[in-house]
Amino acid sequence: MAAVEAPGELLRVTIDDRQVEVAPGSLVWDACEKAGVYVPVYCAHKKLEPVAVCRMCLVEIEGMPKLQPACATRVSQGMQIRTATDQVRDFRRGNLEFLLLNHPLDCPVCDRGGECDLQDFTQRYGPGRTRSAITDKVHFDKAVRLSDRILLDQERCILCWRCVRYYEEVTGEREIVLQERGVHTLVDTFEHRELQSEFQGNLPEICPVGALTHAQYRFRARPWDLRRTASVCPKCSYGCNIFIDAREEQIARFASNDNPDVDDSWLCDRGRYSFPELNRTERVLNPEARLGGGRQPVAHSEALARAAGALLRVRGDHGAGAVGFLCSPQVTNEEGFLLQWLARQVVGSPHLDHRLEPLPELSPEQFRLGIAELEERDAVVVLGDAPERSAPVLTLRLFKTETKRRRRVLRVPLGTPAASLLEPLQGCRSVGVVAHQEQRSEAVALSRSLAGAGLSSSVLTLVEGMNARGCQDLGVSPAVLPGYQPAAEPGMHGRAILEAAAAGSIKALVLLSPDPEWERDPAFEAALSEVEALIVVTPWLGLASRQATVLFPGRTVAEKAGTVTSTEGRVQRVRTALQPRFPFPPDLRVLGELGGALGTPLGVQPLAGPVFSLIAEAVPPYRGTQGGLRADWGAPA
């Protein structure tokens, strides 16, 4: 059948009179895509192996008597493919008629209505009505609760197997199975057990119809109600690309936005279902300032003037070292960079951090390995379970590395000596070490000793917090300046700042998007009640907003624009998905204007773009990365 080809030589195929060249081993489906010819599919999925059960993609191939499935047929040299003949059209109509025989007419109440492949293909290729006199469809259970996150409507299922194969090939958990046979075939969990997976949220996304749906998104919106914004998942530092789908300035769902280098189109449930906290309506809505006895709403300009005045007074009375700056790792690169500028250049204080606990010995060597590069390593060593706890999607990447790419994945307990790894790593030439940030020194040491044993080795460290990596790169920490330049005069780390504030040596504190978790920390409370001036930019009501001397309404991740850096150093954009409920300027402008009010103008507009140019100037590896590239920190020292 296939002519003998030299490896790597491109195959020329013709699809409906369009010629394309594709790599050997490509599927007819890939070739069609390359030629810009749309072929409808249900069972085929780019991330799953072909099964060719839905038959929707059957096309005519010259020399083959039967129609062939485009999703499972490999191309050969000179193949002539036709997708628009009467035979193909006729079959598609027939196949859709079959599919609709037992499919309930649920479209008006189905969450998938409006973004359903069965609807779309029926509109495009299908018959307008059935010719069958069958009045009684085969019925199954509706709205079966597979877990608190996922509902299954067995009637709507068209048995494409994607969910079954997803569990087999992507997570390896095999929680959904096919049962019975013929028209009575249905998908269900084995013995009706509840789904346990941490990756269930991907099921409704791969389901081509409305059989698997999100409990959280149930009846929330129609696709045409939603405004879609590409962004980054805020729940951890892994940097999964998402779409924020919002209806009336409320997030209706997070959807995956395939980035093969990061998430490979899969999200974890922790991230996917985390958005309700961003929809909270109890928010700081006005700039406020403490006037006389109580705090009152004031104009933005007055809040700025008061904040600047308070900081100048403290600096004048106690010196620049009496001002501390803290932010959470949820800030964007631009905000972090301006906070750093505000602390070091405007106020002159070295006391600056993006977290409470100290993080010594930061260096780019801890972040050399990329996520997608894991698959290219001969072996991957994972230190303990903390990395996968910190970023669950990593588990799927490791599973893929192990199964589809057939690499060795060693999960070793902490403290494993390098020598004991040499045996299981026998025959490997390159190895990747994955560690949580708490074990980063251990990981670097392990990697160095593996390199000493002749292996090419590098480390991927998982940091805590959406933009913790960006904060570290850009010097939002006491001991390093932007670009990991050691600070001449290191300041205090987060907890030390709080303790100093409680002790009275820090008189003024600037908090940018403080982590609500900190409020459980007694040191935080003590510090906040002791400081003279507390300038807070936060979206959330809480201890910080209550205690603030000057309070600015902050924006959530979904409400601001900028870039964040994922744990592998990928600089990705977050975009404004929601408009905040107040008309006041975003956090970035508050920081820039505060600098101006303190007598040091920023020099550029306090907007994400111009500030990013400042970053690129100060940290050369960031140059040109904001389109989603990894910052290149050069070869290991």
Added chain:
Amino acid sequence: MPEVKVLTRHFGAPGVTGLEGYRRVGGYRGLEKALRVGPEAVAAEVKASGLRGRGGAAFPTATKWSFLPQGVFPRYLCVNADESEPGCFKDRVLLEEMPHQLIEGAMIAAFALQVSHAFIYIRGEYRRQRELLERAVREAYSAHLCGPSVLGGEWGCELIVHGGAGAYICGEETALLDSLEGRRGQPRLKPPFPAVKGLYGQPTVVNNVETLSNLPYIVVEGGAAYAALGTEGSPGSRLFCVSGHVQSPGTFEVAMGKTTFRELIELAGGVRPGHHFKAMQPGGGSMQILGPQHLDLALDFKAVSDAGSSLGAGALVVMDETTCLVDVSMRLVDFYRHESCGKCVPCREGTYFESELMHRLEAGLATEAELGTLPDVCRAMDGRCFCPLGDTATWFVMSAYRMFPEEFHSHCGAGACPVRSALGAAA
């Protein structure tokens, strides 16, 4: 007399179901000879015999064997004893009468292919046959006819009997392999073909019971002698299961290509008295219908295929004039609907559509317009399904519709089956 005796020549000999009896009639001499002459010589004899698969597809056995990639081990042999074609019961007879003949054939094939594990996948409903077979396998083990060292030689092969769970689709070779591996019995995507990547991902040959039962004769008497029993295009002899409206239904072994359908029906005593032949199905439930004009066709692969049908699994169902072909079609389609594995859409939903339509038609409720959708439905299934099950679900119906259109049309809006009504009136 067209009857020849190869497989059935020792049927009924005393004790032939057991090892002793089978040895008395010359059993296991084929295996001994095979071990003596070596695998290549066995394969050459099989090639010379022109033996073609008896499971339905009639693929040349030697060619199938030759597809195994060189030097890839382990490789497996699976014996397909999942006989579930409607009207087919020849494997059952072979298993009941001479299980050792199959074991010997399987071991010869296993030796020729240098297989270390051979599996007999037997139909779930064949409980008694399975017991008989297992007893025979135990006997064979104790006589060192299979096991780690066959007949004291270097080569050994385990023989494992595995029962199915009652699914027609598991007679399809890749579904059989999936079922044997413990998965849902559903056909696999081809390529890779089982010869390259079969059971447990290893090269695998799947052969029918009757195919393998022929091997002892071929090895002992020579491939040429076997081929000479039949004609050039259809060599050898073959078992035919004749059932339906004949006087004495049963399994008959006849020479291929030299016997006609009429002679075969006469072997079974002819059409029952007082009635006359209307139609027949030459290859089991899957195959297209043939009419009186085809009675003098030879049982020859090509001749039958030219007539628009196939010998299939060798089951001849004879129907006399009391038969309503809409009724027969309905029952067959019901069978396929029940047995569809549910993997692909055209088969799963198409057989449902077809069966509901045939039920309405048989009850005389369908309109002409509904009947008009039948060819469309069948066209959307035939050749479009994942495996042949869905395709064959349309063959009988469409051929019957083409051959007896007036019978189908007379059902439309009749309110009842007109054939049955006419019979009732006559009675």
Added chain:
Amino acid sequence: MFRELLGGLRTTMRAMTTKPVTIQYPEEQRTVPPRHRGRHILHRYDNGLEKCIGCELCAGACPVGCIYVQAAENDPQHPVSPGERYAVRYEINLMRCIYCGYCAEACPTEAITLGPRLDLSDYKRERLVATKDDLLEAWPGFRPLSQGAGEGTGSPAPQPTPLGAGSEHRGPAGRAPGLNPPIPVRPDEGRGTPPV
């Protein structure tokens, strides 16, 4: 000249003897053609369940985007509509609506139709955003038009509010699926008196 005067007077006299064409609007309402497209009505099944299932197809079909629907899941014990889904919020901006009837066209359950009423005036713009209570038929303030709003203006008689879906025009009668729960009675919140 006299003839012209007489001719003019004849016209006047003739007009004096004819019945007046004015009616006491809004107490009296003109009858409209049966397919008149006036203010929308949300219908119920005979058992009181709402026909609307909150599918938002009306909102999708609306060329001016004046319909807002928020769906929710039915409590199986106390369903609002048959099936899994119902509209918890249903609002039409009557000022923006162009009364094209596409919503009724798109409705898969024949839940919304355009009715005979056309009195679209109010003192407050916000009140011209009709809510589900305004649109749904057979709510406590509902009274068929045939009874005449002007008759029996005794205080206990409920007044048709400006936006009350007062109409005897009902959607296509349908056998209501599901249970037969009582029509949920909503306490009259006294949505103000009609403009006089």
